[in-house]
Structures are given as C-alpha cells and as structure tokens.
Amino acid sequence: MLHWRLILGSVFIAALVGLFWLDATLAQPGIILFFFAVSLTVMASGEYIRLTQFTGFHSRAISVYGGSLLVVLLSGVPYFWPLDLFHTPFAPLGWAYLTWMIVCLLAVIIEIAAYRDGKNNVLDLGLTVLGIFYIGLLMSILVQLRFVGGELWKGLPLVALLITVKFGDIGAYAVGRTLGRNRAVPQLSPGKTVEGFIGGIAFSVGGAFLACRFLPVWLHLSVEPFSWWQAIFFGLLVGTAGILGDLAESLIKRVAKQKDSSAWLPGFGGILDLLDSLLFAGPVALLFWILLFGR
Numbered sequence: 001m002l003h004w005r006l007i008l009g010s011v012f013i014a015a016l017v018g019l020f021w022l023d024a025t026l027a028q029p030g031i032i033l034f035f036f037a038v039s040l041t042v043m044a045s046g047e048y049i050r051l052t053q054f055t056g057f058h059s060r061a062i063s064v065y066g067g068s069l070l071v072v073l074l075s076g077v078p079y080f081w082p083l084d085l086f087h088t089p090f091a092p093l094g095w096a097y098l099t100w101m102i103v104c105l106l107a108v109i110i111e112i113a114a115y116r117d118g119k120n121n122v123l124d125l126g127l128t129v130l131g132i133f134y135i136g137l138l139m140s141i142l143v144q145l146r147f148v149g150g151e152l153w154k155g156l157p158l159v160a161l162l163i164t165v166k167f168g169d170i171g172a173y174a175v176g177r178t179l180g181r182n183r184a185v186p187q188l189s190p191g192k193t194v195e196g197f198i199g200g201i202a203f204s205v206g207g208a209f210l211a212c213r214f215l216p217v218w219l220h221l222s223v224e225p226f227s228w229w230q231a232i233f234f235g236l237l238v239g240t241a242g243i244l245g246d247l248a249e250s251l252i253k254r255v256a257k258q259k260d261s262s263a264w265l266p267g268f269g270g271i272l273d274l275l276d277s278l279l280f281a282g283p284v285a286l287l288f289w290i291l292l293f294g295r
Helices: 002-025 031-051 061-075 091-114 121-147 156-179 194-218 228-256 271-293
Strands: 183-185 189-193
Touching: 002 031, 031 061, 031 121, 031 228, 031 271, 061 091, 061 121, 091 121, 121 156, 121 271, 156 189, 156 194, 156 228, 156 271, 183 194, 189 194, 189 228, 194 228, 228 271
Parallel strands: none
Antiparallel strands: 183 189
C-alpha cells in the first residue's frame, strides 16, 4: 500500500506542478485553479452529503451543494471582477463570509418550509450548516490563498500550504507505519500514532523550509524568503492544523461508520480524504501571510 501511495502521490505532484505552471501563464492568472477549486467543491459536497445520511436525519443536499458552490464562486469576485469597495488586507474575506451567512439563512428558511410534525429538522439544519462551512467557506480560503500577494508572490502562499501540509501527511503516514507504537486517538482513528504525529510535524517543518525559504529564490520572486524562525513557526502551525483537519474528517467518518469518504481513488479514499488537512490548515496559513506581510 505504501508503494502504491508513493506512486500516486508522485503523479498528483506532477499534475499539480503542471496545473500551477499553466495557470500562471494565462492572461488571467488564477482562473484555471479557481475552476479546479469549484470542481473539487462539487465533488467534496457530494461526499459530505453521503457521509451525513443518518437514520432519521441528514444534511440537505440542495443546501450543501448550492450553498458551498455559491460561497466558493463569490470568493473569486474581488480577483476576477474587482470592485473597489474595501481597502484592507482582509477585504476579500468579506465576500466569502457574507455569502456564507446568506446561504446559511436560506438553509434555515428551507428547513422551516420542509418541517413536518415529528421531524427533527434542527439536526438536519446543523449538518447542513456544518457542510456549507466545512466545504464552502474553508474551500474559499484556499481560493484566496492563490491570490494573496498578487503577482508579487505568484501563488506562493497556496504552494507553501500544499507542500507543508502534504509533506506532513507523507511524514505522518511513513513514520507511523514504520515506527508507530503508541496510539494517539484510538477511539477516533486507531491507525494514528504519537510517533506518526511527531513525524508529520517534523516533515511539515521541512516542507515549510523548502517552500518558504528556497522556492522564492528558485522561482526568482521579488520577495524576501522567510527567515528560519518564520519557516519553523509556519511549519509548526500549519502542520498542526493539518493534523487536526485529518482528525476532524475522521470524526465525521467515525460517526458515519465509513473508512473513507468515497472509493474514488483506492489507497487514498475520496476527495475529502485528500482535502481534509488542507481545509483546516488554509485559514491558519492565510492569517499567517496576511498578518506577517500585510497583504
């Protein structure tokens, strides 16, 4: 299984490199990755809906699909159709948050209209709002990371997130499989070990050094690379958030009594299994870049 994961992981990395290169060469940089994110949103929403179909209550498909898709689509407004309404580094976040609030209100209205005597629509609503947040709002953060710093950073914040988190995933899996002895959260995910978590954090720090100290030089970007302590801090924060994101999806799958979010890709699982750590780490990475560099 490890051999299979390494092969597919290499294919994914090569595909992502090609996608980023093509995305950066277009007259409208970011457009390919934006619609790629929209596609992932649709697929991840479908997996979440499938996982949250319980006896007596469930997430509402139309709200999760429509709400998540709308949040991600509107998060691209400040970049593709600039409207000079705000003048702060946090301005683009406003579009995503406002859209999320509106679609959550619409989800409430839908449950009001759908209520029947004896039906627990409050649980349905909770699962639905969680889905719109988990898929839509958190995916919109990944969209915004592509544009942080504009042409100055050329998508480096998103690349740094991907490298840091996925290095952590690889480290946690490899170290856990080879050296893991002490289970970390057996009630939630029996396969995860303390040694794997430590290995994941260490690999995340290594990935952060690669992405934040060396990539700006290799790509000839007109920005100063992170200092060594900034790279370590970034790796620790983002790596830890990635682990928590993995555990958050494990919580959903444990309640749903499912091993993977889907059988889309043997050895990896589904789209959510690939995105779970990125979704939680995205807000941490975005705040890090904005607060540290003010962009």
